[in-house]
Each structure stands twice: as C-alpha cells, then as structure tokens.
Amino acid sequence: MRNLRLFARRLPAAIVGAGLATVAFATFAPLGGDTTPPAAGRADMRGDDDRDGRISEDEQGWNCRTMGNRICGVRVVPAECRHAGPATTLCVTVANRPAYGWTNEDGSRVDLPDGRAQVRDLGEKPGTPEFADALRALDAEWRDHR
Structure with missing residues (x-):
C-alpha cells in the first residue's frame, strides 16, 4: 500500500x-539537419560537394583547423614549388606535409622527411610532366601510409 x-x-x-x-x-x-536518406548507389556525406565519399580541401565540409595539414588561409608557395606550373597546388600540398613513417610487414621501418625535403630531393625539374608525376607518386604514398 x-x-x-x-x-x-x-x-x-x-x-x-x-x-x-x-x-x-x-x-x-x-x-538537426537533413534526415532524408541518401540515393541508392551514391555516397551522400554532408559537405562532400563532388560526392566521391571524401571531404577534400575546398569543399564545404572542409575544416582547415582540424583536417589536412591544418594550414588555413592563403597558402604561401614554398621555394621548392615556385616554378611547378600546373602542378603548383599539388606541390604545395606535398611540401606542407610533416615527416612520417611506417613499419613494413617484415618489421623494417621506413621514415621519410617532411614534404619540403621530399620535393627538394626529386630529380625532376619543376614544371615538367615528370615533376608532376613524381608529386602524384609522393601524394599517393602519403595517402597509403597515413
């Protein structure tokens, strides 16, 4: 009771x-925002302007203070990228990356210097197609191991 x-x-x-x-x-x-379900077969992420499933720099969802190399505002073109021609944007991106490394499956360690040193060490002349290809290779390697 x-x-x-x-x-x-x-x-x-x-x-x-x-x-x-x-x-x-x-x-x-x-x-709270849009709650409509995404269309079938399409990556639908808020801020992903080109709908590729990733938020890349210069898309609406990019936050320069927490993403990428954390450099906000107008980019200063480093000396290593001054004559890169059409590859200038990629060169600046690669040059502003910090040193990084990884451990291979066999236990060996790979340590690479910062991006500026990597761009300086390229044997190709800035502005040539070979220079752009080498930058793409550095960028792909960084994406594979970050």
Whole structure:
C-alpha cells in the first residue's frame, strides 16, 4: 500500500517531465539537419560537394583547423614549388606535409622527411610532366601510409 501511495505521488511529475521532453524534442529536432536518406548507389556525406565519399580541401565540409595539414588561409608557395606550373597546388600540398613513417610487414621501418625535403630531393625539374608525376607518386604514398 505504501508503494502505491509513493507511485501515485511521483506519477504527475513523471508525466510533466515526459511532456516537457516531447515539447523540447519537437522544438529542436528540425534544427538537426537533413534526415532524408541518401540515393541508392551514391555516397551522400554532408559537405562532400563532388560526392566521391571524401571531404577534400575546398569543399564545404572542409575544416582547415582540424583536417589536412591544418594550414588555413592563403597558402604561401614554398621555394621548392615556385616554378611547378600546373602542378603548383599539388606541390604545395606535398611540401606542407610533416615527416612520417611506417613499419613494413617484415618489421623494417621506413621514415621519410617532411614534404619540403621530399620535393627538394626529386630529380625532376619543376614544371615538367615528370615533376608532376613524381608529386602524384609522393601524394599517393602519403595517402597509403597515413
């Protein structure tokens, strides 16, 4: 009997609490964003402008303070990339990367210098197709091992 009285006293408070939670949800749920399901066979990620399944630099979802090389604003072209021609953007990206490394399956360690040193060590002349190909190879290697 005592438990029944205790339940009867708490029931109105529980009903009021549930009502307030429902009102709050109904008020703030529309602010949560688009909840429509993605189209079949397509990567649909907020901020992924070209719909390739990745948020790349210069897309709406890119945050320069937390993504990539964390360099925001106008990029200064390093000396290693001054005459890179059409590959300047890729050269700047590679040159601004930090040193990195990985351990192979056999236990051997590979450590590479920062991007500027890697660009400086390329044997190809900036502005040539071979230079652009070498930059693409450095970029692919970094993406494979980051």
